[in-house]
Amino acid sequence: MNTLSEYGFTDRIRDLFSFTFPSAVPTPGHPALEPARAIRADRGRVLLITANGPLHVDTDGTVVTGDWVALARISDDDAAPPAVVGLLPRYSTLQRKKAHDPLSEAQVLAANVDLVGVVVPIDRPLSANRLERTLVAAWDSGAVPLVILTKADLSSRFDEVVGQTVERARGVEVFTTSAEAGDGLDALHSRIGVGSTLALIGPSGAGKSTLINALVGCHAQDTGEVRAGDGKGRHTTTVRELIPLGAGSVLMDTPGVRGFALWDAEDGLEAVFGDIEELFGHCRFTDCAHGSEPGCAVQNALGTGELEERRWLSYQKMQRELAGLHRRQSVAEQRRHGRSFHRMAKEAALAKDFRNRFREG
Ligand SMILES: Nc1nc2c(ncn2[C@@H]2O[C@H](COP(=O)(O)OP(=O)(O)O)[C@@H](O)[C@H]2O)c(=O)[nH]1
Numbered sequence: 001m002n003t004l005s006e007y008g009f010t011d012r013i014r015d016l017f018s019f020t021f022p023s024a025v026p027t028p029g030h031p032a033l034e035p036a037r038a039i040r041a042d043r044g045r046v047l048l049i050t051a052n053g054p055l056h057v058d059t060d061g062t063v064v065t066g067d068w069v070a071l072a073r074i075s076d077d078d079a080a081p082p083a084v085v086g087l088l089p090r091y092s093t094l095q096r097k098k099a100h101d102p103l104s105e106a107q108v109l110a111a112n113v114d115l116v117g118v119v120v121p122i123d124r125p126l127s128a129n130r131l132e133r134t135l136v137a138a139w140d141s142g143a144v145p146l147v148i149l150t151k152a153d154l155s156s157r158f159d160e161v162v163g164q165t166v167e168r169a170r171g172v173e174v175f176t177t178s179a180e181a182g183d184g185l186d187a188l189h190s191r192i193g194v195g196s197t198l199a200l201i202g203p204s205g206a207g208k209s210t211l212i213n214a215l216v217g218c219h220a221q222d223t224g225e226v227r228a229g230d231g232k233g234r235h236t237t238t239v240r241e242l243i244p245l246g247a248g249s250v251l252m253d254t255p256g257v258r259g260f261a262l263w264d265a266e267d268g269l270e271a272v273f274g275d276i277e278e279l280f281g282h283c284r285f286t287d288c289a290h291g292s293e294p295g296c297a298v299q300n301a302l303g304t305g306e307l308e309e310r311r312w313l314s315y316q317k318m319q320r321e322l323a324g325l326h327r328r329q330s331v332a333e334q335r336r337h338g339r340s341f342h343r344m345a346k347e348a349a350l351a352k353d354f355r356n357r358f359r360e361g
């Protein structure tokens with residue numbers, strides 16, 4: 001079997017590759033470019049899967065797990081390894097906000113993920129606010145989120161928790177699994193699909209590695225009991241790495257990643273809070289601040305209980321946060337590069353357009 005296709009190299013990626021790098025076809029004097037995927041990245045050191053198997057390369061740090069790259073022999077020395085000479089445009093990026101960064105820069109953790117599985121252990125379910133925030137960030141990545149409840153065998157309030165989660169997930173598919181009992185694994189497996197990459201996110205101990213092992217059917221990842229006392233055994237998986245699941249489906253664990261950044265999350269907000277944004281159109285005044293204005297559809301919905309107060313507060317909080325983030329970003333960007341906000345917005349629109357076209361294609 002072609003190892004590249006095991007890691008998600010489909011006809012679509014092949015087409016995108018030859019579209020992006022027309023020189024993939026060799027001409028006299030120009031070496032052929034070869035596709036490869038980064039399956040692990042540790043700062044500049046990247047493990048690639050190529051048509052000829054794995055290859056370690058040193059990069060400047062821009063290549064992240066999941067990236068598709070172009071390789072070329074840039075040295076006349078036949079024994080010299082090929083080098084990364086290009087990067088395929090990313091159709092999705094998982095990023096986290098760098099802690100304590102006044103410029104609010106984000107760190108890209110992974111690229112070209114199709115599905116983000118928000119892993120929630122059934123014995124300690126996420127708060128509604130936290131689930132909403134995670135789903136907004138997951139939509140924002142460009143991937144499609146799923147909610148994966150784990151450890152179904154541990155809950156006596158199974159139906160109740162599943163019902164609550166489905167309600168809070170607002171149309172995002174919810175899968176219920178038990179790695180222990182083997183329940184729900186086939187349904188999840190078939191949802192991933194050929195050539196797709198599913199990244200699992202969730203707190204340490206949520207059961208991500210155990211679920212990956214159960215899906216792969218072998219010990220691809222170390223799992224850990226949390227030892228009482230010294231706490232050792234936590235984070236036994238220390239790298240973000242792609243794991244082939246067979247038939248071109250790929251999994252990614254994200255150990256130690258607590259949450260993703262809200263970055264450019266307007267799409268995500270719309271996906272998770274679309275019902276609220278829909279209400280805005282029904283307020284009497286187009287510039288309604290949804291406070292004490294007469295004829296406010298939001299206040300009406302809060303009054304009738306149709307809109308939960310908690311969700312409205314959660315939405316407002318995220319809105320404020322994003323507005324602040326955008327202000328800081330645009331000021332920082334303008335200072336650094338002297339670029340106009342207009343141009344940034346245009347670039348973002350182009351990237352989004354590309355993403356959408358790629359998803360449709
Ligand atoms: N009972 C039960 N325990 C599970 C299940 N999945 C994971 N666990 C346990 O939960 C703990 C944390 O699992 P792990 O996969 O290492 O979590 P991770 O940090 O998210 O990768 C381990 O002790 C697992 O044995 C499950 O389906 N049922």
Ligand SMILES: [Mg+2]
Nearest residue numbers: 208209237255
């Ligand atoms: Mg783990």
Ligand SMILES: [Zn+2]
Nearest residue numbers: 283288290296
């Ligand atoms: Zn209003």
